[in-house]
Amino acid sequence: MSQVIMYKGFERFWHWTQALLIIVLLFSGFNLHGTHQFFAFEQAVNIHIISAWLLMGLWVFAIFWHLTTGEWKQYIPSSANKIIAMMKYYAMDIFLGGGHPHHKTRKEKLNPMQRMAYLSLHLVISPGIWISGLLYLFYPYWSDIGIGSWSLGGIALIHTAAAFALMAFLVVHLYLALTTSKEPLGYLKAMITGYEQE
């Protein structure tokens, strides 16, 4: 057990900026969806567009960072046995005070379920949001790229479904990140300072 830098500066910057932008996007997005009317529609549009472009820009840097540092390997799925062990832990052992089946290190930050969760976030939910969002944004030009017959309602459906999925993800993420560390709020501290016990 030693104190190591678990999260590098860029990683922390990426995490918190992304967190803020996702929350702003969810809030302004459901404003546009008609769920609430906190902002006027045009304001909500502007906030949503600015945040979306910022997040896309951030993603470009994050992808570059992951590829150049090799950190992308952190998301390679573990074996099925390990995933089942994690599921058993969350379903049973976590109540009974059993040991965590995964030992978090700098090299393997993510437990097998986290790997699956983040991989599906990065490969399914986020692309679903980006692609449907860009189509939504550039909807008047659909006929110029030969998809004029597509339905805006269909794209809106995908975009909204992805937003709901992201919101559910956020709930679970906050629950696990804030309550499952050994010392209270240990993971939060680690994501702020970068330091964590290995």
Place this chain on the structure above:
Amino acid sequence: MFFYKLKNSALLSGIMYSILIFACSNSYANVEPVKTTSSTADHTKFEILQNQFATGPDVTKACLSCHTEASNQLHKTKHWNWKFTNPDTGEEVGKSKVINNYCLAINKNYARCTSCHIGYGWKDKNFDFTSQENVDCLVCHDSTDTYKKFPTAAGHPNYKDKAFPKGSKKIWKAPDLSFIAQNVGKTRRENCGACHFYGGGGDGVKHGDLDSSLTNPDKQLDVHLGVDGLNFTCSECHTADSHEVKGSRYNITAKDTHGIDVPGRDDKSRATCESCHGMTPHPETINNKINDHTDKVACATCHIPTYARGGVATKMWWDWSTAGKKDGDGKPIKIKNDKGQVTYVTKKGDFKWGQDMVPEYEWLSGDVRYKQLDEKIDPTQVVALNTFSGSYDDPDARIWPFKIMRGKQPYDKGNNTLSLIHLFGKDKKAYWKSFNWNSSIKSAMDEAEANYSGEYGFIETTLHWPLAHMVAPKEQSLACDACHSKEGRLANLTDFYLPGRDNNKMLDLIGWLVVLGTLGGVTVHGFVRYFFARKRENK
């Protein structure tokens, strides 16, 4: 020398005579005529205009002595013929053809209706449309505001002082035709407004976006006409070529993809917003969404937030079926509401008025059709007097704002067709004389050579008036929320997905169940963990 003197004294006496005439006969001496400063002709100097004119046609003859082709040009216009063949639909329309839900149509009512015709003497169907001298130059070119066509004189002004309504104390002064002829100029808002502001029989009655408040509006009321702003005349946009004026409600350009018209290159018409503003007039901000809307939303939709907002009410409902009631003494009834608006009058039935009205919105591609007199109607339904195509999927259509005039009017119950009414006139067949529906309908139908079954009823009708005037300054244009909201202005246009208004109910249900279910799940998970941890501690 003698000759010179004679000429001089003749000139002098001529001037003296004119001053005398001017001072004695002219009750408008305090009216300062508006001079067009750029004109190269001063009409006061034309000898032929120094005459005293007995009638309107006499003035026209004088005009034609210089403007030789003017009447020939006007003979080709909608303003003269009240007839227009829609090039897209082939339908023959125009004021002499279409049936509305105000006074229905001009048949047998000529002398009253044609007080807004640009001619003299259209008092029956035998009017000579080839007559040069019966073109009325003054109604459009008077710059003194003293020329008025008498309401019941088939387009003539009154040549003697006369009361209108008959027997009332409102005296219409006979205009001084010589004074007016010497002070002609380009058309002004007052000229166009003299008819177009008073359509349907009174100020603001017909259109809703055209009434006398536009004579001298501020820019809040109309950003183009506003005297404190651009101070446009109507003809600034409604340009004319050989006296045919651009802009039409019969053949509407619902979407002018041609954009800005450049003189010399392609100056076709200035009567659309796009002729000056183009298709993408909004400055691009963080979003370019407003320009993105111009393919589907007409400019007027956002830029005319409400109509009839200049202080003049417009008629929204006209129920002919209640006309003809009289009081206990057999006298006609007139009822006014607390705003002073007439809500019932024996001759015409019940009215409803509206001010500062929110438009209704429809897809419009421009191909307006009018219900013809011989067309079958379904009397169990509300009958649309004009219809047009348009939908979200129609690339030529855009969402337009409308005043929809509604009312009840007589129809031919035996034939299931629309009917006409002979309202005006001295003979007993006129409804306003006898209050007998059957004979007045028959009289007008006979004149139109239409078959009347002899049985009438009343149907409810609608008439759509696309709105294009009373464009507000940009600060007052509609915000996105006006439509992008649950109970917004486009609540009735349901053939497309409108963000902010529409959602997939099933997706929303599942989505919230997933999110709240997850929240519940982790909460339960957390409590169970807490419970077991306490239990372990206690051991």
